[in-house]
Amino acid sequence: MNHKSSSINLDNLRHSCAHLLAAAVMEMWPKTKRTIGPAIENGFYYDFDFGDAKIFESYFPKIEDKMRNIVKSWTKFERVEMDVKNAQEMYSDNPYKLELIGEFSKEGQKLTVYKSGNYDDLCRGGHIDNPSKVLQNFKLLKIAGAYWRGSEKNKMLTRIYGTVFPSKQDLDAYLAQTKQAKKRDHRILGQELDLFSTNPLIGQGLILWHPKLARTRNILEQYWREEHYRRGYQLVFTPHISSMDMFVKSRHLTKYINSMFPVMLHEYIEGESASDYHSEEVLKPMNCPNHIQIFKSRPRSYRELPLRIGELGTVYRYERAGVLHGMTRVRGFTQDDSHIFCTSEQVISEVRGVLQLMKDVYALLGFKDYQAYIATRPAKYLGSLEMWEFAEKSLKNAASAEDFDYKIDEGEGVFYGPKIDMKVKDSIGREWQLGTVQFDFNQPASVETTEEEIEEFWNLKTFKKLFKTKAEAAKYLKKLGRGFNVTYIDNDGKEKQCVMIHRVVFGSMERFFGILIEHFGGAFPVWLSPVQAVILPITDKQLGYANKVLEQLKANNIRVELDDRSEPLGARIRDAQIQKMPYMLILGGKEEQAGTVSVRARGGQDHGQIKLSKFIEDIKKEIDGKTNT
Numbered sequence: 023m024n025h026k027s028s029s030i031n032l033d034n035l036r037h038s039c040a041h042l043l044a045a046a047v048m049e050m051w052p053k054t055k056r057t058i059g060p061a062i063e064n065g066f067y068y069d070f071d072f073g074d075a076k077i078f079e080s081y082f083p084k085i086e087d088k089m090r091n092i093v094k095s096w097t098k099f100e101r102v103e104m105d106v107k108n109a110q111e112m113y114s115d116n117p118y119k120l121e122l123i124g125e126f127s128k129e130g131q132k133l134t135v136y137k138s139g140n141y142d143d144l145c146r147g148g149h150i151d152n153p154s155k156v157l158q159n160f161k162l163l164k165i166a167g168a169y170w171r172g173s174e175k176n177k178m179l180t181r182i183y184g185t186v187f188p189s190k191q192d193l194d195a196y197l198a199q200t201k202q203a204k205k206r207d208h209r210i211l212g213q214e215l216d217l218f219s220t221n222p223l224i225g226q227g228l229i230l231w232h233p234k235l236a237r238t239r240n241i242l243e244q245y246w247r248e249e250h251y252r253r254g255y256q257l258v259f260t261p262h263i264s265s266m267d268m269f270v271k272s273r274h275l276t277k278y279i280n281s282m283f284p285v286m287l288h289e290y291i292e293g294e295s296a297s298d299y300h301s302e303e304v305l306k307p308m309n310c311p312n313h314i315q316i317f318k319s320r321p322r323s324y325r326e327l328p329l330r331i332g333e334l335g336t337v338y339r340y341e342r343a344g345v346l347h348g349m350t351r352v353r354g355f356t357q358d359d360s361h362i363f364c365t366s367e368q369v370i371s372e373v374r375g376v377l378q379l380m381k382d383v384y385a386l387l388g389f390k391d392y393q394a395y396i397a398t399r400p401a402k403y404l405g406s407l408e409m410w411e412f413a414e415k416s417l418k419n420a421a422s423a424e425d426f427d428y429k430i431d432e433g434e435g436v437f438y439g440p441k442i443d444m445k446v447k448d449s450i451g452r453e454w455q456l457g458t459v460q461f462d463f464n465q466p467a468s469v470e471t472t473e474e475e476i477e478e479f480w481n482l483k484t485f486k487k488l489f490k491t492k493a494e495a496a497k498y499l500k501k502l503g504r505g506f507n508v509t510y511i512d513n514d515g516k517e518k519q520c521v522m523i524h525r526v527v528f529g530s531m532e533r534f535f536g537i538l539i540e541h542f543g544g545a546f547p548v549w550l551s552p553v554q555a556v557i558l559p560i561t562d563k564q565l566g567y568a569n570k571v572l573e574q575l576k577a578n579n580i581r582v583e584l585d586d587r588s589e590p591l592g593a594r595i596r597d598a599q600i601q602k603m604p605y606m607l608i609l610g611g612k613e614e615q616a617g618t619v620s621v622r623a624r625g626g627q628d629h630g631q632i633k634l635s636k637f638i639e640d641i642k643k644e645i646d647g648k649t650n651t
């Protein structure tokens with residue numbers, strides 16, 4: 023949705039609406055204890071402790087009426103400074119607010135209360151100017167349980183979600199979109215169309231790809247591989263587990279530890295661990311160190327650069343169970359990953375190459391609308407200021423050269439380098455972050471281990487298990503150092519450090535397929551459909567002809583099924599529609615005599631009787647053209 027037309031700050035609008043919700047709740051259930059009410063993506067929520075009162079979504083219309091009534095008297099949000107003692111008195115019966123007051127005052131912040139009409143709330147600010155006018159187009163969406171401060175040790179509160187937009191039009195569009203999204207939910211379609219599953223025996227966040235979706239993935243991967251070879255990438259395979267040493271050197275084991283599965287300590291295997299090195303394995307959370315080792319497998323000359331190493335590389339990252347979601351948030355996934363090793367002179371053309379690839383791939387899959395965001399240097403960073411400036415400038419130049427109307431995410435870069443993130447809109451207008459082009463100043467370098475880093479490692483439980491003393495751990499860490507020293511020999515005979523760029527186009531196959539299922543509403547275009555046509559003989563008399571048609575289609579590499587169940591034709595047509603089959607070929611006596619097929623398309627269009635040879639010619643054209651219908 024486009025909010026550019028409005029000058030209202032959406033976060034402020036949404037947070038203001040959370041105040042309004044709380045005001046209504048406090049009037050309707052005066053014993054309620056309020057907590058916090060932030061703006062979130064697409065709306066806001068407010069967490070309440072309702073005590074013994076039970077709240078249901080069926081109350082929403084009444085609460086919304088109350089909100090509409092209250093807001094009439096809200097001409098502004100008035101900021102009132104307050105000392106700790108007054109604030110504590112004001113919230114003497116609310117342990118949640120008292121906890122917050124205690125923390126704010128410890129941090130030395132001024133306490134502020136915002137008044138609007140008869141309502142006031144402890145708050146740090148961030149409101150709109152004219153609530154009675156602007157705060158109109160809101161809707162309460164759902165109720166959920168939420169622990170106070172997200173911790174299971176605390177009390178479960180009642181969270182009410184809502185949304186609000188500057189105009190009724192925007193609100194209606196958003197509500198229509200969420201309704202659409204519900205129908206397209208990939209977790210539901212995944213089951214209905216027999217695409218994928220998860221299983222507690224395998225573990226949460228680990229996807230089983232069923233034959234149909236696996237077929238589609240194979241086709242998309244085949245396209246991916248061909249496209250990469252064509253663009254000068256070299257594709258590789260690397261192991262799923264790696265020695266811990268590698269991720270010590272890369273520093274993932276400290277910087278990324280919360281996202282990694284635990285180190286596989288060798289409690290059952292003896293004699294594998296040498297005294298100086300530690301071969302205990304980890305599941306790789308990233309492919310980069312492996313690709314670096316392929317680059318480093320022999321000395322490299324400037325003549326070999328740029329070197330683009332690519333892999334559909336499977337990685338494993340620990341995510342809390344609470345955030346796992348279908349295929350889009352998982353613990354094991356395959357990245358369409360590549361690492362480009364090049365000289366600084368080659369950077370702009372390399373980034374442009376990646377952006378071109380993204381444009382082509384997104385267009386092919388019907389993602390017409392995308393936005394590039396360039397994330398710049400954060401407060402804490404590795405590498406020199408000079409490197410950062412060079413890299414940021416290169417990203418901007420490359421994006422401009424490719425006609426990307428980019429936006430800047432100030433200070434949002436990762437500590438080891440700036441990046442471009444591509445946010446892509448799907449067919450119902452939702453934005454998804456897909457591709458990334460990311461500089462890396464960390465891994466190609468070669469730096470001695472610092473005392474601070476030794477301390478960081480020594481704080482890990484694994485290190486206390488592996489080493490008897492901190493000195494022993496320090497010796498190991500110093501021997502390994504940080505970074506992989508990724509270099510090439512330049513034409514002046516000198517060894518120089520490579521520029522290293524990480525990039526993905528889809529992100530991960532799992533997440534991308536979750537998005538793709540929703541984007542297409544489960545109806546993959548013909549070239550990606552697991553089954554492209556289904557043959558429906560009207561009676562058993564046409565079985566012989568049906569088998570002939572089946573063989574001919576198969577001989578032409580068309581993915582086809584024969585539905586010869588003794589169900590009535592109407593029921594079989596309905597099933598084919600539910601399964602979102604691109605084409606149904608209906609065969610009766612007339613068709614058999616004429617050597618034709620009666621073609622019905624997924625959308626319901628009746629193409630009538632067509633010569634079998636003509637149908638084959640047409641569908642092949644559609645498949646080869648990767649037509650996006």
Ligand SMILES: [Zn+2]
Nearest residue numbers: 136145146147
């Ligand atoms: Zn506020």
Ligand SMILES: [Zn+2]
Nearest residue numbers: 308309310524
């Ligand atoms: Zn990488």
